[in-house]
Amino acid sequence: MNFKLLIIAGMTATLAACASTPPPTTTQGPTSEPPRTTRTETPRTEPAGPIPGTEAHFVATAGDRVFYDLDRSTLTSAGRETLRRQADWLNAYSRTRILIAGNADERGTREYNLALGARRANAARDYLVSLGVSPSRIRTVSYGKERPTCRESSERCWSLNRNATTMIEGGVTG
Amino acid sequence: MNQIIRLFSSLVLFVFSAGAFAQQPLQVDISSGHLDPTPIAIPAFIDDGARESRGADIAGVIAADLESSGLFTSVDERAFIENIQDFNLRPRFQDWRVINANALLIGQVTRQSDGRLLVGFRLWDTRLQEQLTGLQFVTAPENWRRVAHRVADAVYERLTGESGYFDTRIVYVSESIGPRGEPMRRLAFMDQDGANPSFLTDRSYWSLLPNYSPSAQQITYVSFLDGQATTYVYDLESGRQEALFASGGAGLARIDPDGQSLSARFSPDGEQLAVSIELQAGHDIHLFDLRSRNLRRLTTHPADDVEPSFSPDGDRIVFSSSRGGGSQLYVMDADGGDVQRMSFGGGRYTAPVWSPRGDLIAFVKQENGQFSLGVVASDGSGEERILYQGFYVDTPAWSPNGRVILFTRGDRGREGTEYEIWSVDLAGFNLRRMPINGQSSDPAWSPLIE
Numbered sequence: 001m002n003f004k005l006l007i008i009a010g011m012t013a014t015l016a017a018c019a020s021t022p023p024p025t026t027t028q029g030p031t032s033e034p035p036r037t038t039r040t041e042t043p044r045t046e047p048a049g050p051i052p053g054t055e056a057h058f059v060a061t062a063g064d065r066v067f068y069d070l071d072r073s074t075l076t077s078a079g080r081e082t083l084r085r086q087a088d089w090l091n092a093y094s095r096t097r098i099l100i101a102g103n104a105d106e107r108g109t110r111e112y113n114l115a116l117g118a119r120r121a122n123a124a125r126d127y128l129v130s131l132g133v134s135p136s137r138i139r140t141v142s143y144g145k146e147r148p149t150c151r152e153s154s155e156r157c158w159s160l161n162r163n164a165t166t167m168i169e170g171g172v173t174g
Numbered sequence: 175m176n177q178i179i180r181l182f183s184s185l186v187l188f189v190f191s192a193g194a195f196a197q198q199p200l201q202v203d204i205s206s207g208h209l210d211p212t213p214i215a216i217p218a219f220i221d222d223g224a225r226e227s228r229g230a231d232i233a234g235v236i237a238a239d240l241e242s243s244g245l246f247t248s249v250d251e252r253a254f255i256e257n258i259q260d261f262n263l264r265p266r267f268q269d270w271r272v273i274n275a276n277a278l279l280i281g282q283v284t285r286q287s288d289g290r291l292l293v294g295f296r297l298w299d300t301r302l303q304e305q306l307t308g309l310q311f312v313t314a315p316e317n318w319r320r321v322a323h324r325v326a327d328a329v330y331e332r333l334t335g336e337s338g339y340f341d342t343r344i345v346y347v348s349e350s351i352g353p354r355g356e357p358m359r360r361l362a363f364m365d366q367d368g369a370n371p372s373f374l375t376d377r378s379y380w381s382l383l384p385n386y387s388p389s390a391q392q393i394t395y396v397s398f399l400d401g402q403a404t405t406y407v408y409d410l411e412s413g414r415q416e417a418l419f420a421s422g423g424a425g426l427a428r429i430d431p432d433g434q435s436l437s438a439r440f441s442p443d444g445e446q447l448a449v450s451i452e453l454q455a456g457h458d459i460h461l462f463d464l465r466s467r468n469l470r471r472l473t474t475h476p477a478d479d480v481e482p483s484f485s486p487d488g489d490r491i492v493f494s495s496s497r498g499g500g501s502q503l504y505v506m507d508a509d510g511g512d513v514q515r516m517s518f519g520g521g522r523y524t525a526p527v528w529s530p531r532g533d534l535i536a537f538v539k540q541e542n543g544q545f546s547l548g549v550v551a552s553d554g555s556g557e558e559r560i561l562y563q564g565f566y567v568d569t570p571a572w573s574p575n576g577r578v579i580l581f582t583r584g585d586r587g588r589e590g591t592e593y594e595i596w597s598v599d600l601a602g603f604n605l606r607r608m609p610i611n612g613q614s615s616d617p618a619w620s621p622l623i624e
Contacts, residue, residue, distance in 0.1 A: 071500070071522070106584075106591050109524040109538050109568040110616065111383060111436050112494065112501060114396075114403055115450070115457045115478040118434055122455045141402045142434055146357055146380060151589040153565075 053093050055168040062089040066124055068162045071108070073119035075127060083124060086166055087131035097169040100124050102142045103149070105158035110144060117142030124164035139169070199306060200276055200299045202245050202333045212333070214240060215249040215275035217258050219293070221283040228318045229283050232293065235322035236279065238367060239340040240329060242597075243578070244604030249275045261294065270300040277306075279329060290314055293321045297329055307332040319369055327622075339573040342366045343620040344580065345374070345384045345393055349593055349613040352377065361395060366619070368609035374408070383437035383569070383616050387444050390620045394438035394447060403434035405449050407464075418449065418462060427462055427469045438462070439483050441508075448472075448482035448491055459493050461508070472510035483528045483535075484508070485552065492516065492526040492535050492552070503537055505552070516554055525569055528552060531576035534600075538567050538581075547581050547598065561602040566591050571617045576600075580608070580617040 050056035058064065063086070066079035075083070090096060102121030104113035121140035129135050149165075150157035202212050216237045221229030237248035256269040261282035270278045281295035294310035309328055311321045320341060327338025348362040361374040361381040375381040380398040387393065390410075397406045397417070405418040407426065417424075418438070419431035433452025440447060447462040453471075457478040461470045473479040477497035484491055492505045503516035503523045517523040521541025528535055532552060539546040539560075545567035550558040566584025573579070578599050584591035593615040595608040608614070 106566070107543075108522075108540070110582075111450075111481050112522075112524045114434065114436060115452075115480050118452055118457070119455070119478065126455070140433070144403075146359070146382075148590060153586045153590050157590075 053096070058086075058089055058093075058096075058166075058168055062086040064167065065163045065165045067159065068120055068164070070105075070159075070162065071116070073102075073116060073123050075123055079124075080127060083127045084131060087128050087133050090128065090133045090137070091131075097137045098139070099167045099169050100138060100140045101147070101165045101167065102140065103147060103161055103163050103165065104145045105161045106145045106148065106153070107158055108145060114142050114144035117144045120162075120164045124166070199302055199304060200333060201335070211241075211245055211247040212276055213249050213274050214246050214277040214279060214329075215251075215254065215270055215273070216240075216279045217251065217254060219281035219283050219295070220258065220261055223283060223285055226315075227283070228291070228315075229281075232281065232283065232318055232322040232325070233279075235319055235367070236326045236329070239323060239326035242367065242606065243330065244599055245330075245334065249273055261296070264303070265298055265300075267298070267300045267303045270298075275300055277329075277333065279325075281325065285315075286312070291318065291321070293318075293325070295325050295328070297332060319365065323366070336577060337575045337622065339575050339578065339619070339622065340366055341623060342574060343390070343623075344595075344608070345386065345618050345620070346595055346610070346614050347382055347384070347616040348373065348610075349615055351589075361393075362614070364610070371610070384618045385437060385439050386618050386620045387440045388442060388621055389444055390623050392440075392444075393618070394440070394449075396435075396437055403436060404431070405435040405438045405447075405451075407438075407447075418447075419451075426464075426467055428467060429469065436480055441484050442486055442488045448484060448493075450478075450480040450482060450493075459491065459510075472506070472508075473513075479504075481525055483526055485528050486530050486532045490528075490552075492528055494524045494526055503535070505554075514554065516550065517558075519558060527570050527572060529572050529576045530574055534576070536570035536572065536579055538570065545584075547579065549579075549600065559602070561598050561600070562596075562605060566593075569616045571619050573619055574622045578604075580619060582615040582617070583607075 050060050063082045066082045100121045102117035104116045121142055125138050125140050148161045150160040216233045218233045219229035221227040240246040241248055253273045256266045258280050261280060265278055278298040278300050279295060284292045286292055290312055292310060292312050296308040297306045299306050307328060311324055313321050323341035326340040330338040343363055344366055345361060345363050348360045350358045352358050358377045359380040359382055360377055361384055362371060363374060364371040382396040384393050384395040393408045395406055396403050406415050408415040416426050418427050419425040419435050421430060423429055436450045438447040438449035445464055449460055449462060450457045451460050456476050457480050458474060459472045459479045459482045461472055475497045477495055479493055479495045482491050482493040489508055490505055491508055492503060494501050495504050501522045501524050503526045504513055505516050506513040521539050523537050523539050525538040526535050534549045535552045536549050539548055544563055546560045547562040547567045547570055548558045548560045564583060565586055568582040571580040578597055580595055580597050582593055583596040584593050593613045595610060595614045595617045598605045
């Protein structure tokens with residue numbers, strides 16, 4: 001998964017450079033360039049775990065993905081549970097910014113799935129905002145069916161690909 | 175790209191018009207099934223060009239065009255008896271009738287003093303012994319394929335009564351996987367028969383869902399250049415591309431984006447775009463005026479309204495919406511009024527496209543794990559007709575004469591669905607894979623280029 005996120009981040013950086021508007025601050029993922037942690041009050045530190053405040057830490061402690069039922073964008077109880085952990089983490093690391101990517105399985109037409117992915121990302125964002133995460137820290141994007149994490153044509157993969165994935169943007173910049 | 179537009183400097187001569195005969199001249203019925211395609215003989219065009227001769231190439235392209243319609247079959251040249259040597263002499267019709275060639279197309283290529291080609295043809299009805307049509311074209315030698323397509327269009331038009339669609343281009347999405355496993359989606363062009371393929375956008379960002387303008391000089395598409403789906407307008411003549419939306423109001427619409435913007439389709443007069451834009455957590459159909467740059471919201475329902483497509487008279491817009499629960503088709507006036515639901519069958523309906531003839535709307539239907547390509551009368555009367563059913567279908571695209579539909583067909587592959595562009599005719603016959611290397615999707619058919 002991590003290498004895919006790296007590609008996303010790298011692609012965004014390249015594209016931003018081509019665009020006429022000023023490039024948004026984007027991150028390289030956690031593995032290529034470990035973000036500097038300048039915060040002092042690290043809550044709980046596992047001796048061998050990921051560095052607190054990093055995306056790896058976010059994934060390990062909160063979970064980066066919530067899953068949706070077929071053709072739906074309403075949160076499941078498991079999804080709300082994950083988002084509550086994400087909100088706790090984000091409220092602890094209050095200077096992180098996130099990108100929520102909405103994804104759909106390949107069993108839908110292209111434009112329909114772009115809209116569905118946006119709806120899924122928005123549902124996750126709205127729930128985080130209701131838990132106290134500032135909307136100014138959150139960007140959303142829909143990748144529709146274009147960026148599956150699981151590539152087989154099987155119900156198992158399709159259910160994994162119906163998700164909203166939260167990615168840490170800009171690392172912890174202090 | 176501009177060679178697409180300015181190609182034929184002149185159309186010189188109209189040779190013949192039919193007289194009144196008691197017997198009906200050869201006519202190909204386009205609406206019934208095509209189990210019995212009309213045999214046509216197309217000998218190599220007579221060409222004085224020696225080693226540069228294009229006579230056989232031109233005849234080959236014409237034959238391939240006509241056969242691809244499913245309405246014609248080209249008679250094997252090894253059966254030919256008469257060797258046509260003079261373009262201006264009447265053929266020996268008996269020689270063609272005995273090999274069952276109902277129609278005979280003969281042609282001639284001559285080189286003018288300025289180096290250009292003069293290509294003439296005569297289409298004969300071998301039974302009535304009558305010339306049905308004949309034309310000459312003048313063009314630069316490198317445009318010989320386009321001349322061949324123009325001849326095929328003229329033959330198709332004369333024999334079916336419908337306008338042809340062979341002198342056209344197709345823009346589509348070339349799909350591949352990059353060196354690090356990342357999906358790549360590039361816009362590509364080709365002639366309608368697969369010749370002259372070329373890429374329009376590079377591999378650093380995704381390009382999706384292209385559509386042609388009525389003049390074929392512009393396309394719209396969805397680009398991820400800015401990180402999220404954004405509608406772009408690409409001028410083929412200048413190579414200039416502009417986003418409809420960009421942060422800070424830098425896009426054509428001069429407003430800050432609230433979310434993504436999706437595929438845009440031109441109004442028939444080419445002056446407006448219908449496009450779905452994400453606003454306040456829902457997608458709504460908007461009208462963008464390309465001259466005034468005014469953006470007008472047409473739908474306000476909190477559900478997603480996407481995939482707008484104009485009727486050919488410009489008065490109505492069909493779109494898909496999840497306002498009724500699952501996705502269904504709706505039609506409204508071009509100012510957003512009088513919304514009517516179009517589809518009532520089971521399953522999920524998406525990707526509606528209005529036929530250029532106005533009478534039909536093509537759509538994708540998803541039901542019980544199967545995808546179908548269908549058409550339904552645009553006035554809501556009558557039953558839907560399914561033209562193709564399979565594992566996956568998306569993005570129907572009409573031929574300019576409204577007789578053939580291109581679509582994305584997906585089949586189960588080792589690493590997810592594999593996509594190819596296929597065509598099928600309105601009767602559900604003549605299912606054909608388009609000759610494209612690698613995976614492809616999202617076809618859009620150019621209008622006939624004048």
